[in-house]
Amino acid sequence: MLLGGAAALGIYAAEAGWAGPLGSSSARIARLLLGDLALAVPFLLVAAGAALIHRAARLEAGRVAAGVMFSVVAVAGMWHLALGNRRVSAPLGRLERLAGVLGAVAGRPLSDLVGATLAWVLLLALFGLGVMVVTRTPLVRVVTGAQLALAGSAAFLKALVAGRAVAGAQPDDAGERTTEHVPERSETDDEGDGDEATPAPAAGRPEQLAMPVGSSKSYRLPPLELLREGDRREVSSRSIEETIATLEATLEEFSVDASVTGHTAGPSVTRFEVELGAGVKVNRVLSLGNEMKYALASGELRFLAPIPGRSAIGVEVPNRNRQLVTIGDVLRSPEARADKHPMAVALGKDISGEAVLGNLTDMPHLLIAGATNSGKSSCINAMITSVLMRARPEQVRMILIDPKRVELSHFAGVPHLLTPVVTVPKKAASALNWVVREMEMRYETLAHTGMRNLDFYNDAVTRGMVAKRSDHDPVPVPLPYILVVVDELSDLMMVAPRDVESAICRIAQMARAVGIHLVVATQRPSVNVVTGVIKANIPSRLAFSVASQQDSRVILDQGGADKLIGLGDMLFLHANSSKARRMQGAWVTEAELAAVVAHTRRAGQPQYAEGVTQEDSRVGASEGASADDDLLGEALELVVRSGIGSTSMLQRKLQVGFARAGRLMDLLEQRGVVGPSQGSKPRDVLMTAEELDSSFTS
Structure with missing residues (x-):
């Protein structure tokens, strides 16, 4: 800064005629090299001094010097082209009044070689390269920013033209199309919301979930200003x-x-x-x-x-000084602005400092494990907050299962919920079975319309290509994604292991095509909780710090999670990759959670679906209920003719699972064929073979 001040005094004093021989010579040399641009040299020196004072630990002198040199040469060349494009051999007095010798050398030969227009383009590119080198901005960010700027300009012009075309029209005529992806900041983007269509108010079949919640005109996404930015601390x-x-x-x-x-x-x-x-x-x-x-x-x-x-x-x-990665940093990143999918959630930043978003439709289900204070709960909060920030209730609905009662309770009352936060393990099993039934009904809908997955179906409905099944059925409407979050799997496995494992496996095996996705978390990644069947059906894993290498192998099928340092340090293993990716998880504070939840509650009221947590007397009713009647006759004959009312015998003879064999035995009890359960002993058989034969002949 002192050098910049001295340079300013020397150059400006020489211009005024107050400087001595040394000052005049220095000013003359600067004017000879840069021309009129020499007047800006003191400001550059002052800025460099300020950077040295405030960022001495992070400043790389060689990189900054190279970037500044590129920028100065480019500016000098453009200044020379703009003010006359004199030849290099012109008198020095004329060059001093332009951009000096440096500008003439950079501008004139390039102009003679490629033409003035292309010379301007190349010099602008050189200036941009200098700025990128100084600011350490990757080229991919520049390209992404340019794409976003072009897309935003095109959207603005399109909205402007559409607004003029529908001037004076009724609000219901604003458009027929329902946008699938949401804008980044709809709080202040009133024009964009006015052009988005409102979902049809009619629901689908009474038992099937549709999208009648909220409206694109009435619901406003939370603004990014609710989320703070993290520090920019770098390693020295x-x-x-x-x-x-x-x-x-x-x-x-x-x-x-x-x-x-x-x-x-x-x-x-x-x-x-x-x-x-x-x-x-x-x-x-x-x-x-x-x-x-x-x-x-x-x-x-x-x-x-x-x-x-x-x-x-x-x-x-x-690192000795760790950088705090906030959810605001991730959602403000170019990667988040480029990916508008409502199921793309903020995960954190990888080891190179790039923001990482995970699209749950690609995973398509996620298994999370980590010890206490490892960052697991914060990661789940960040995922749910990402959905609230980016998706409207008609795009994504959620079922939150929180047996510990304290981890997800702050999301109560948000309009995206299908049911209040589930805290009772028995009701959690019922909720998972409800999801299985919803999945099966969605598959029936896709089969009727001939669509491959939910995205194709919603697009066809939006275009008016899906007809009603009959005159009595309502108009088809797009279906939302369903996100099911289970915060502590071990608590559910202790209460209802067979029901929970069966439902989770059914959902994980089949639900991807119909837009239903699972996020399952556990604090104890043991083989009793994370069974082999669950692991086989949930390929994407997220591991935080765990106690032992054995726990790491349970969750990741490889070591490494036992070497993590906690507080959000994690390994992400995507279904499409065999190598775990190390990241720092996104942090969301309690104040940010409260602000986002309060905004969503003001924007819309929850509309709960009926029967989500209603207990079903038939254990695992969704697991092949249509085939029970076919096997019931065989089970009846086996039990009566053998005289043994044993569930394991049915399981072995009929080659079915234990849950289904138990369900068949319950049906036989309801029909008076066998007596009640006697613990480990077989049930009493109440029907004789003669009664069975007479019932067949009658």
Whole structure:
């Protein structure tokens, strides 16, 4: 800053004729190089001084100098083209009145080579490159921002033209199309909401869920201003250099021919890339884990051997100062603005600092596990908050199951709920069975219309391509996605293991095509809770810090979760990937939750579906109820002729599951064929073979 002030005094004093020989010479050289642009040099020096003061730990001098040089050359070249485009051999006096020698060298030869128009384009690109280098902005963000700007401009022009075309029309004529994806900030975007269609008020069949909740005109999404931004803290260059030196010293001390060739700094950990010399085994580096932890004074290190696509070993070292990743950061990111799908939820930031959103329709179900204080509950809150921020009630409906009664209670009363937050385990099993019945009815609807999945069906309904089944049926309307969140699976498995496991497996196996998705969380990832059947049907996993490597293998089928450092540090294993991705989970505060929930409650009232938690006397009634009558005759004959009222016998002879065999035995009891249960003993058979034969002949 002092240098900038001195430069300002020298240049401006020379312009006024007050400077001595040294000041005049300095000003003359600056004018010769940059022309009139030399007057801006002091401001650049002052800005550089301020950056050095406030960001000394993060500033990379070489990168910033290169970016500033690119930008200055580009501006000088454009200034020269704009003010006359003199030749380089022109008198120096004329060049000083333009952009100096630098501007002439950058602008005139380029203009002669490619033409003035293309020269402007190339110089603008060079200026943009300089800004990107200084600000460390990836090219993908620039491209995404340009796409969003073009899309926004096109949408604005389209809305403007449509608004003029329907001027004076009634509100109901605003449009016929129901938009599937929501705008980012509908709180202030009144024109966009006016162009979106309102779902038809009529529901589908009485027992099938439709989309009569709310209205695109009356419901307003919560604004992003309700969510705060996180800090921008980065890992200092000095800390990285010290860690690299320590790692290389440890490798050298134990005679391992390897070196650290690169690093990637993330919000919570930094990954260092270790390349091995010829003939060095990977296990020699992995065996030095404890020695590296001791040398770095670090709690946990995680090795990635090798880094996918690289001939290097990744050593992930926790940062001394961790960056707080908020849900506001993720939802404001270019990735979130580019993905408008209502089921895309904020997960956090990966090890390179890029925001990560997970689309639940692609997963299509998610299993979450983590110990106490690992960030599991905050992750679930962030997912639900993402849905509330991005989706209207007519787009996504939710069933929240919270046996602990305190984790999801703050979402009570939001208009997206199909039923009040379920806290009783028995009612939770009934709610899951209701979801199975809804899934089967949706499949019947898709089969009748010949559609492959929910997206095709909703698009066809929106276009008016789906006809009513009969004159008495209501007009078909689009169906919403259904998100089922189970916060603590272990509590449900202790109360009703067979019913819960059966319902979860049915949903996980079949519900993707009809828009029903599961998020199941547990604090205890043991084989008794996360059974093999559940794991096989829920391929996407999210693991937070766990107590042991065995727990990590239960949830991820691989180690690594036991090496996490807690507080949102997690490994995400997508169904389409075999490698877990390390991320820092998004954090949402209680105040932010309260603000978002209060906004949604003001925007609309919940309309609960009937019978979601109504207990069904038939255990697991949804598991093949249509086939019970076919097997009931065989079960009746087996029990009567053998004289043994045993559920396990029916299970073995009929080759059915235990739940279905028990259901058949209950039906036989209702018909007076067998007596009540006697614990582990077989039931009494009350019908004789003669009575059975006479009933057949009659």
